[in-house]
Amino acid sequence: MTTKLVLRSVLLIGVYLAVSMAPLFAMLIGPTPPGRGFWREFSVALGFAGLAIMGLQFFLTGRFRSLTAPYGIDVVYHFHRAVSLIAFSFILLHAGIIPLAGPETLHLLHPATSPWWMVAGIAGLLAFAVVIATSLYRKQLGLVYERWRGIHGTVAVVAVALAMTHIGGVGYYAQGYVKRGLWIALIIGWVLALAYVRLIKPMIMLRRPYRIEEVAKERGRSWTLTLRPEGHRGMNFMPGQFAWLTLGASPYSIREHPFSFSSSAMEPDRLRMTIKELGDFTSRIGEVRPGTRAYLDGPHGTFTIDRHGAAGYVFIAGGVGITPVMSILRTMADRHDARPVLLLYGSIRWEEITFREELDELPARLNLRVVHVLEEPPEGWKGESGRITAELLARHLPADRMAREYFICGPEPMQKAIRNAMDRLGLPMEHVQSESFNFV
Amino acid sequence: MREQYSILLAVAAGVLILIVTVVFALIQSPELLNFPESPLVKSAVVIPHQVDGRRDCVRCHGARGVQPYPARHTGWSNTSCRKCHAAANNAVQMQAEAASAEKKRSGQPMPHPLPGREHCDRCHGPEGILPYPDDHAGWHNETCSRCHPQGDVGQKQG
Numbered sequence: 001m002t003t004k005l006v007l008r009s010v011l012l013i014g015v016y017l018a019v020s021m022a023p024l025f026a027m028l029i030g031p032t033p034p035g036r037g038f039w040r041e042f043s044v045a046l047g048f049a050g051l052a053i054m055g056l057q058f059f060l061t062g063r064f065r066s067l068t069a070p071y072g073i074d075v076v077y078h079f080h081r082a083v084s085l086i087a088f089s090f091i092l093l094h095a096g097i098i099p100l101a102g103p104e105t106l107h108l109l110h111p112a113t114s115p116w117w118m119v120a121g122i123a124g125l126l127a128f129a130v131v132i133a134t135s136l137y138r139k140q141l142g143l144v145y146e147r148w149r150g151i152h153g154t155v156a157v158v159a160v161a162l163a164m165t166h167i168g169g170v171g172y173y174a175q176g177y178v179k180r181g182l183w184i185a186l187i188i189g190w191v192l193a194l195a196y197v198r199l200i201k202p203m204i205m206l207r208r209p210y211r212i213e214e215v216a217k218e219r220g221r222s223w224t225l226t227l228r229p230e231g232h233r234g235m236n237f238m239p240g241q242f243a244w245l246t247l248g249a250s251p252y253s254i255r256e257h258p259f260s261f262s263s264s265a266m267e268p269d270r271l272r273m274t275i276k277e278l279g280d281f282t283s284r285i286g287e288v289r290p291g292t293r294a295y296l297d298g299p300h301g302t303f304t305i306d307r308h309g310a311a312g313y314v315f316i317a318g319g320v321g322i323t324p325v326m327s328i329l330r331t332m333a334d335r336h337d338a339r340p341v342l343l344l345y346g347s348i349r350w351e352e353i354t355f356r357e358e359l360d361e362l363p364a365r366l367n368l369r370v371v372h373v374l375e376e377p378p379e380g381w382k383g384e385s386g387r388i389t390a391e392l393l394a395r396h397l398p399a400d401r402m403a404r405e406y407f408i409c410g411p412e413p414m415q416k417a418i419r420n421a422m423d424r425l426g427l428p429m430e431h432v433q434s435e436s437f438n439f440v
Numbered sequence: 441m442r443e444q445y446s447i448l449l450a451v452a453a454g455v456l457i458l459i460v461t462v463v464f465a466l467i468q469s470p471e472l473l474n475f476p477e478s479p480l481v482k483s484a485v486v487i488p489h490q491v492d493g494r495r496d497c498v499r500c501h502g503a504r505g506v507q508p509y510p511a512r513h514t515g516w517s518n519t520s521c522r523k524c525h526a527a528a529n530n531a532v533q534m535q536a537e538a539a540s541a542e543k544k545r546s547g548q549p550m551p552h553p554l555p556g557r558e559h560c561d562r563c564h565g566p567e568g569i570l571p572y573p574d575d576h577a578g579w580h581n582e583t584c585s586r587c588h589p590q591g592d593v594g595q596k597q598g
Contacts, residue, residue, distance in 0.1 A: 013449075020457055024464045035469030045461035053457070078446030086454035090461075434442065 009070035019056060022182055023048040030176035039101035043094045044173065050090030051163045053083055054128070055186055057156065058193040063201075063244075063297060072302035074435045081135070088132050091163075095125055117169020124162030131156050144280045149254045160190065198252075201297065205251035208232045210271070210294040212247075215286065218274060220352040222320055223286045224262060227271040227294055234269035235296060237261055238306040239331035240324040240407070243298025245273060247288060251295040257281050260323040261299070262355075264330035265306075271296070274354065276320035303407065303435045304328070310405035310431070312340040314397065316388060316418055318410025319347065319354075325409055326355055333365040341366060342398060346373045346388050346410065350381070371396050388414070390421035401427060408434040484524035491527045510585070547587030560584045 024045055035041050059067065060080040068076045099106050108118045131152060134141060138148045164187060173179060210227040218224055225245075229235075235243065242260040246253055263272035275285045305313060305328055315325045322345060332341065347353045350372075359370050373392065377385040384392055398404070406422065408415050415434050423429060466473060494500075497518045501509045509516075528536075557563075560581045564572045 013453075017453060017456060020453070021460050024460055027464065028467060032468070035465075038465050038469040038472045041468040042461060042465035045464045046458075049457045049461050072442065075442050075446045078443045079450050082447045082450035083453060086450060090454075090458075 005070045012067060012070065016056065019186075020049060020052045022186070023052050026179050026182040027173045029178045033172055033175070037101060039097055043097035043101065046090040046097070047094030047163075048167070048173070050087045050094060051160070051167070052186065053087035053090070054156075054160055054163070055190045057084060058190050058197070062193050062197045063300065064196075065300070068300065069302075072435060073300045084132065084135075088128055091125060091128055095121075115169065117166050120162045120169060121166035124159050124166055127155050127159030127162060131159060145257075146255050146280075153254070157194065202251040202295075205246075205295040205297060208295070210234075210296060212288060212290050212292040212294055213270075214290055215288050217286065218354050219356055220276065220319065220347065220354040222274055222276045222354050223288075224272050224274045225285070225288065225294075226263075227273070227296070229269055229271075235271060235299060236268045237265055237299035238304040239265040239328040240304035240306075241299040241301040241327075242324065243273075243296040243300065246295040246297075247292055249293060251297075255281070256295075256297065258300075260301075260327065262323045262326045262330075264327065264334045266331055266334040274320070274323045274326070276354075278320075301435060303409065303433055305332070305405070305407075308405045308431075308433055310339075310403065312398070312400060312404045313342070314401070314404050314406045315341065315343045315345075316406065316408045316410070317343065317345050318388075318414040321408075321410035321414075322354055323409075325407065326358075328407070329359075329362055329366060329368065333362060338367055340398065340400075341368045342396065342404075343368065343370045344373060344388055344393070344396060345370060346375070346414070348375045350374060350378050388418055388421070390424045393418075393421055394425060397425075397427075404431070406432045408432065484526075487522075487525050487527045489528075491522075497521045547589075550585075550588050550590050554585065554590050 027045075027048070057080055060076055060083075063073060071079075099109070107113050108115065109122075114122075134143060134148055134151055134155075138145075143151070164183070167183070168174060174183065209230045211230050212225055213228045214224075214226040216224045216226070237243070240260070242258050244256040244258050246256040248255065259273040259275055261271060262274040263270065275282050277283050277285060301324075303324055313328075315328070317325045325343065329341070329343070331337075332339070343359070345353070345359070350356075353359075353372060362368050363370070371384060373384040373386070373388055374381060375386065377383070384396075386392075406427070408418050410418075419429070419432065419434075422432060495518060498505065500506050501521075503509075558581055561568065563569055564584075
């Protein structure tokens with residue numbers, strides 16, 4: 001990472017913390033009402049902090065490239081997930097401590113005497129609980145991804161709005177220009193972030209449509225979609241990056257999915273994405289007809305050689321994890337990049353090796369050595385078989401292994417196993433790149 | 441690995457924000473920081489005069505002053521005095537405190553030697569052989585000698 005990106009990442013973390021805590025500092029500025037006992041004030045502060053963190057989620061999930069670039073969007077999404085649980089804990093504690101610290105407040109929970117702002121607070125708490133529960137247990141609840149996204153986006157907005165109503169109704173720390181001004185500024189910020197994500201960004205995407213030119217079957221139950229830009233020059237991306245793909249008439253649809261580019265970054269006007277039949281959406285990807293309108297939100301991601309310069313590279317791919325690696329290899333070939341590359345590619349069977357033929361040809365254009373590792377090798381197979389282990393790595397890694405940059409792409413368990421193996425071999429872990437997209 | 445970094449970052453941010461919420465609550469309601477006062481503070485003599493412009497307590501109450509403090513205060517500085525001795529709030533209280541101080545100073549002398557008998561309440565507590573008056577309730581051993589000087593022990597013993 002460059003010094004500029006490091007500075008920007010530190011600055012963004014500082015801004016995040018400052019905004020999260022701003023309501024707490026603002027509460028002490030200007031006319032401040034008297035304290036009502038430590039525990040009650042503590043619970044109020046927890047509620048304010050919890051809501052401020054929840055409001056900031058609109059920025060974290062807005063895919064603002066300037067915000068995600070220093071870390072990688074996968075890190076930002078995992079942070080979003082973890083910090084949501086922390087904020088929800090704060091809000092739960094807020095709701096739990098107040099009646100314990102001041103039993104006289106219990107009458108506010110009685111349906112007959114509960115004021116409107118208390119009803120809003122309870123409804124907001126339940127809405128946050130729905131957001132968290134549906135995210136943690138999406139698969140157990142049988143929610144398909146698109147329906148979950150719809151619920152998640154809508155209920156989260158409702159929850160934040162109800163919580164703000166609750167704060168305004170209580171009004172204890174909402175007096176004075178500073179306090180009111182801060183909450184209004186926060187609300188404006190949240191609404192602008194939402195407006196950008198839900199309205200402005202789709203509007204921009206609407207003006208930059210793509211058309212599916214070809215849907216080609218690949219080995220290993222995978223399909224490559226070729227996208228051609230319509231009325232614009234396409235998308236400049238770094239090899240290894242990805243974009244959210246929306247198929248259909250409107251970019252306002254929530255039916256969008258992240259896929260890596262498999263094409264060369266030197267061809268921004270002929271984008272290819274290779275997708276394996278795995279989930280709800282991808283199981284029907286082969287049915288997409290050429291001529292279908294498509295929209296892209298991207299490029300995103302830090303899994304790219306353009307951000308991690310080195311004397312040579314080692315790529316370790318499993319299954320459809322070959323897709324971003326293929327983009328990198330094709331780009332290196334197009335750039336006449338002479339740096340040495342080793343590819344260790346794990347597949348189930350010989351017939352299912354995606355891009356097998358092209359990988360046989362690429363060494364003619366690139367300083368590339370490919371090692372296939374098959375879990376179920378055919379009879380007479382003389383190559384590597386089983387899983388990619390420390391011993392297998394030790395057999396194939398080049399002499400300059402400490403100077404190389406490593407890229408791992410594949411299922412989560414495979415990534416973990418390979419990291420452990422690399423650690424055992426004493427390889428430089430700070431030179432290992434990977435991305436993780438197992439969010440919900 | 442990247443997921444772990446994200447979780448660590450979120451936890452660190454959460455802990456920091458939690459600390460700030462505690463600080464906020466303590467600023468608004470600092471009762472958790474108020475340690476219980478020593479019993480001595482409540483029993484210390486109230487200053488029976490104006491304190492404004494009289495910051496050098498030791499000038500009058502030092503070992504060689506006109507109204508010396510007890511011997512056990514030796515070495516204490518001016519900054520210590522008001523930690524236990526509150527100032528009277530008004531003229532009426534000053535007069536009352538002055539009278540009380542005078543009365544206290546004239547307390548009955550101890551008719552026995554003090555060394556080795558620092559636990560006055562063993563004999564003079566509510567269940568002792570010679571209990572102190574009811575208005576002494578709650579006072580402590582350390583305060584007795586303020587008003588009860590050691591008398592002419594030799595004469596009594598003789």
